[in-house]
Amino acid sequence: MNKKGIKAIKITCATLLVFLLLTTILLIIGEFGTEPSLSNLYRDGKEINGVFTNYNNQIYAVVPSSGYYLIKEADVASFREIDERISNRQFAVDKNNAYCGNQIIKGFDPATARALGEGYFTDGKTTCYCAPMSVPNMDLSGIAFVLKKILYGAGLVDKPQRDIYPLQFLQEGNSMYTTLLKARAVTNGKLVYYQGKLLDKANPLTLQQLPLVYNDGDIRPSFVYLADDKHVYYKNDLLPLQANTELHALAFDAQNQQNYLVDPKEGMVYVNAIPFDKRYAPYKELSLHGGHIFHSFFLSKSGVFYYDAVKKDVMRLDENPFHGSDFKEIEPLIFLDNKRLLYLETSEHWGGRRDPGLKSQSTHIYQMDEPVDPAAWQRIGPVNYNFGAVWKNGLDYFYFDQLGNNQGIRKTIYRIADQATVNKLLEKDVRTDAIRDLIRDGRMIPIKGKEVLRAKTVHRENNYWFIWIILSLTLGVRAVLWFLRKVGVNPQPFTITDKGLKINNLWSKQYELFDIDEVVFFVETALRQPGYNGKFRVHLRNGNTSPKYMFSSQISLHADTKEQLELYIADLQHLLTKHGIKSRVVY
Template sequence: MQKRAKWTVITLVLIIAALPMFLLFWLMDGDDFAAVDHGQSYGNSIYKNHQGGVYAAVPSNGYYRLDQADPASFQAFDTGAFDGRQAARDQRHVYCGNQVLPDLKPALARYLGNSYFSDGAATYFCSMHSVRNEELGMLDEFWQKILYRADAGPKPQTYLYPFVALPASARPYRPLLDSELATDDARVYYRGREMPQAQPASLRRLPAGRDGDVRPSDDFFADGRRVYFHEQLLPLSDDPALYTFMVGDLYRQPYLRDPRDGMVYVGAQPFDAAHAPYRLLNEQGRHVYHALFATKDGIYFYNTQTRQVERAGDDPFVSGAYIELSPYVYTDGRQTLFLRAQESWARSSRGSGGGLVSRSTLINRLEGAPDGNWKKLGAVYHGFGTVWQKGDTLYYLDELGPTQLVSNSIYQILDRGTADFLLRSQETRQITAADIRKLIRGGKLAVPQHEAVLEAKTRYRKVFSIF
């Protein structure tokens, strides 16, 4: 009896332990994505006809059935462009994704451009990008998923195409510039939200730089008097010298710098004016996880988790005599400093569940280098990097970065054959990023001795060790 009771308890424990996993798989298996995806497309839109029903593809959330749609009269807007494919109409409604745009008459509705739709009376901005539904809480989403899988409720709207109604206007709305702007020639709207006091006739996109390329900004605008981040008015006046930029792949960190006072803004958030002027250290972004700014008080960076501008430490470039060997390596003739991007990950065995813990951008000092000046021997094909000599030592200065699994911006070349292979690539054009990784794994390129002098760190989670 005791043995049978023991096995009964063990069986119950295993069943209870396995239930969450079964529930997870059950919830994840609720979308017939592949079947709908093979349905008939409505033009170049996000919509499909599958077994007589109309479905809308909402990125990150799969397909939603439009129960209120009329398949016989359903049609996409003929925009001739990617923008506008997120909306459609039938004889009853106009749709933004899988949602109905209220009060918009389908027979009169037309695509204006820049993601705006109007019937002459009502006008809407319907975003071409889906976003997470912030109004749906985690518990509500979980419960709705259970109901949906049990055929007892609709699919939860975890992601959606957001839309905004513009106020009624006696003048017709029209698209402005080639961004998400519209105007009635009196007011200007960005993604459906008014830009206060903006002048449509003089509004322009500010120049934006990224990795040496300059193009019109998607985030910052000016009208000759005022400056805006999206629809938000910034506390500075317009000037031809205003410059916006992003560093590398830090897409959610659009910066603006005002050369008149050296102030910097990340989005609509100003840096602390007490430390201005700010000078950007690293324009290229492949070996950094932060944009670093030098001031008279040290090095500062924007922490995306705390949403604050923080001090990383004293400025090691304070002498001002440094020259750039590569976008990430600098020397003043006496010492050499280089940038490095670094990640910290937790293992699930540490009791944290695993995942990204932090990202850092370090300024390191090269140690043990021989005396002598730096001499450039040549470039590696495809812009992978450059080869240099200092004394009798050879170095490879990388420009690929961690996204190509090359984690350091400077490597010591340990044999002449490797240097010849890198330099000869300009003639042979026979080199790939995999070749660089192979040289590192094979010990042909080695991380030189160095010391960290400064670290900018963003923490994403805390890790607790279990002893």
């Protein structure tokens, strides 16, 4: 290869290396910048309520799942909440503006602002909905978030926001809005809004929350299924069915991801706003218990049906093992007829080191494969009311669990080893830890089962490429920093020439030597890691000062020790003295 080719390769590699280094540094600054950490905010700030905090005479808003955000425009002296109820704490005002989280509500008069309730607010003319909980920011994609993080690290944009408090404005009119039900709904007598969005065709005079049925028989009002005398809604979606008095929602214990509505009149089921296939109706839920399932099963003559949250569709398994038999649910998710005992259980598949993450989740229906007499089951008693139950079959004892996966009990049925374990389980106040210990010590052993049916959800590929990019960039920066230290490269925070003092950063600001009064160094405790950060500021003779510039004693991702920083500052002060510039250190 000729010299020109070698030179071109070197220039290309150097350019890529500089780009890699700069991008990674900006990304790290964007993620671990100089702003206060959440722990510092809570520890040293003055909390206004659960959302807003005064820290260093500035107002910050915490956005769940996204972090904290500085409200630059907030007037600290007049900043206040207007209502203490938890559903209204995300709303605040000062003398200039009204705020929904960290967002300014434009055109809203803070002087007359008041809470209507359920997240709705009015100034007497304009009415808005500021949601009590944050939601993902649909206007910001994953790639856009990373790019904004890099630009944020460079100081070119504000901190990117993955989650926001939704803000909606209601139609103005002569009639004031009042809250309706306890489901984030309001009306002005004609229009109805749910979570800030118009509820099409809803009659405010007959609108009600549909009953939500729990596995213990308790009935409460649903917060997502509403109906008037004609229409039925899932949140803001108008469902394709006629309102009737038999409609009710189902609450699957420990399964809060999806919502289900049952129409017994038509034998139909709706998951969120999606109807099951009408061809296979009528449907019947298998169980409202959820301790040992990832999927809620519905039965029909044509099979077993469940919702796949990844595919966002209702799936069908052709075989229904319960059809044509007289099964009874003798304990949660355990079913017995005069021939077989069936039970539900879950499993998960996780990737390895090279391809980590959750790959799939399955819910199984098993048939007990143990030498027992199906007609000889006898219930001995409950375990601490509803932790589970002890059952006997012949001379053998079994533990039927209700605690479930969330409590670390992965299996549904265990064979009990001895009478002492039976006695322990039947103690009045036996604890969850004690049950886990019995399993760990081998005193309760999972039974053998033969799989009858399996519902499986395969999770889509996660964005692990992003993790590998970050890891590669981080390792690349560390390699570059190691190389630069080895060859003795350590650029100083400033250089001094006859023309002046030049700041060694991206913007290369320069100050004339004659204009400089002094340089002040600062030794500050690092916010996010052990050690100290160095900063300096140039004071000019005309009274102006420069911004604070950060520096460290060496090229590294770690903060300096106090001794390292003091020695390095002494060298910089010596350099300044040689050019007749005064300096001092502030701790």
